[in-house]
Amino acid sequence: MTEIARETPTAMSTDAATEPPITARRAQTRERLMAAARTVFADRGVEGASVEEICEAAGFSRGAFYSNFGDRSELVLAMIQQSSLMQLAAAQSAVATMMAAGHKDADELVSIALYALEGLGVTRSADETIGDRELMLHAARHPELHQTYLGFVDTCLAQVESLIIDGLRHAGLELTIGVRDAVALLAGTHQHLQTMAMFDSRRSDPSLLGTLLGTITRPHAGSRPYGVG
Amino acid sequence: MTEIARETPTAMSTDAATEPPITARRAQTRERLMAAARTVFADRGVEGASVEEICEAAGFSRGAFYSNFGDRSELVLAMIQQSSLMQLAAAQSAVATMMAAGHKDADELVSIALYALEGLGVTRSADETIGDRELMLHAARHPELHQTYLGFVDTCLAQVESLIIDGLRHAGLELTIGVRDAVALLAGTHQHLQTMAMFDSRRSDPSLLGTLLGTITRPHAGSRPYGVG
DNA sequence: TGTATCGGATACAGATCTGTATCCAATACT
DNA sequence: AGTATTGGATACAGATCTGTATCCGATACA
Structure with missing residues (x-):
């Protein structure tokens, strides 16, 4: 029947x-x-x-x-993959905008870094940060998602790297450490700021990124630094 | 009946x-x-x-x-409070050991920083890191736990701060940025390293902490630096 | 305009999970 | 040794939750 x-x-x-x-x-x-x-x-x-x-x-x-x-895990997988694309697009449009505007000073550098870092599982509002980290932790708990998530991370890190390189050139600065290290330090710093922001937004001061950038850069020898070249 | x-x-x-x-x-x-x-x-x-x-x-x-x-949330609360005590004790014993041994060079500084950072929700094995972060995220999702968790974080950060201060003095170095900023950068860097380690231990290189320390310190003026004083 | 297909809603069965109300054994007190 | 108390085990009722199987309305194609 x-x-x-x-x-x-x-x-x-x-x-x-x-x-x-x-x-x-x-x-x-x-x-x-x-x-x-x-x-x-x-x-x-x-x-x-x-x-x-x-x-x-x-x-x-x-x-x-x-x-x-x-099932749920299929949804999560799709969300992670989507994140990668979304953040990549967001970062690229942000760069395009900033590059086109030809920003050059240190503050703008911080902005560039901020935009570039948005993708690293740490985004705008506290809720979004929490959501992103839930996804990250879920991926960490499931070995079958490791590669996928690392792909997402690499996409973001590569994005940050090229942003930093371009941004510094425009600002007439150069790194005093390897670019990979610089990216990792920026990512970590941003991660820490966002962690604090999840609990108390007042305890998250983005100028820390500027402080960091200040310590790992110097005027580019021979290029056009602020008033030297 | x-x-x-x-x-x-x-x-x-x-x-x-x-x-x-x-x-x-x-x-x-x-x-x-x-x-x-x-x-x-x-x-x-x-x-x-x-x-x-x-x-x-x-x-x-x-x-x-x-x-x-x-219920479960009471367990979680107890675990967070316990974390605070555990990590505090661990850090203190680590310091005591290192201070007693009178370590002074840069590599030891990294070790000091590592020990000090163990408490910041990012610990030894990948599994423990995941567990700690689960706790952190759970606290972030529950506003009633915010203060408790921040208390834990502050305990750890204060611990790191005093460790850094003592460690640098022993090493004949001084900070080129504020100690609070230095602590935040170290914490963030460690957080990033542990994040990577959750997915692939080979992608987490602790020497990054040494690189960071190198950029935010210089020989202490007048004290007894490596071979200058 | 009629029919095939697709997208989403409903109904249902099995499996957990939580929290409580009891119950029993081991320890401590006298 | 005998009794009081505590710590943990068992049993149970109610509430979800998941995944599937089925159903219906709307769109598209002819």
Whole structure:
């Protein structure tokens, strides 16, 4: 009796579901679910958030969720991959803007660094920072996600690196340490600032990035430093 | 029928349970439960770990758990408070050892910094780091824990600060930036190194701390630097 | 305009999980 | 030795949560 109904609807989609045809509407639903998940994860933690909560926040039913993602871990994976693309795009547009404007002084350098660092799992508001870190920690707990997450990190670090190089040249400065080390120090410093900000925004002073940049740079020999060249 | 049994056992303990008398045995049980929780949290996340799992890992039943903690959040609170004490003790003993041995060169400085930084939610193995960060993030998600966690952080930062001050004097060096900034940079750098280590230990090079120290210190004017004074 | 397909909603079964209410054994006190 | 008390184990009821199987409305194609 029940077998009669099992004719085509799911059977067909199962055939195609190996590589689901993501139409525009489907993509939009996925988008909304992922956006809602970020919020809910920040509130409840990745493992503490129920699929129900995520769907409710997105204005969908669980049916919609399971029609778009196999399970929670598939959602998380998609979110990490999405992060990589999003942050990359954000960083690139930020650079483009700053480069085009031809900023050159130290304060702008800090801004550049800040923009560049946005991608490193540490972003704007405290809630977003928490959400990002939930994702990071979830990835850390699951070895199968290590490579994917490192790919994301590398994307961001490379972005920071090229930003620093270009930014310093524009500012007429050069590094006194290796660029890789510089990137790591900037990333760590930003991470620490964001950590503090999660608990008390007043305890996070971005000028620390300026202090750091001051200690690891010097006027570029022969180029056009502030008033020397 | 069932009411007959409800005579005294819990009734008495309820009276006293307002301020439970923590005997030695009780303390040991709490200890084991907290230790087990650290492991389980690292695996499953604070919200993802069931009380059952924690108890099983500790070799107890859920009855033992609820006899010692009101609920999961009470356990987490106790763990954070415990962290503060543990890390403080660890750092102090580390300092005592190093100071007593009279270490003075740059490499030892790095070691000092490392020891001092152990407390900042970023510790030895990758699993412990993950567990510590789970705790941190849980605290970040719960405003009622913010002050408690900041107390822990301040304890650690103050510890690092005095270690740095003493360590540098012993090494005949002085800071080129404020000590608070120096502490923040060291903390952030360590945090970044531990982040990398969570995903791939080969990508975490502690010598970065030495590089950082090198850029923010110089031989102490007039004191006894390496070969100058 | 009619039909096929797709996207999301609903219903349901099984599996956990939490917190409480009892219960029993070992320790401590006398 | 005998009793009081404490610490931990067991049993249970209610509440979720997950994943699947089915169903329905809307869009697209003809």
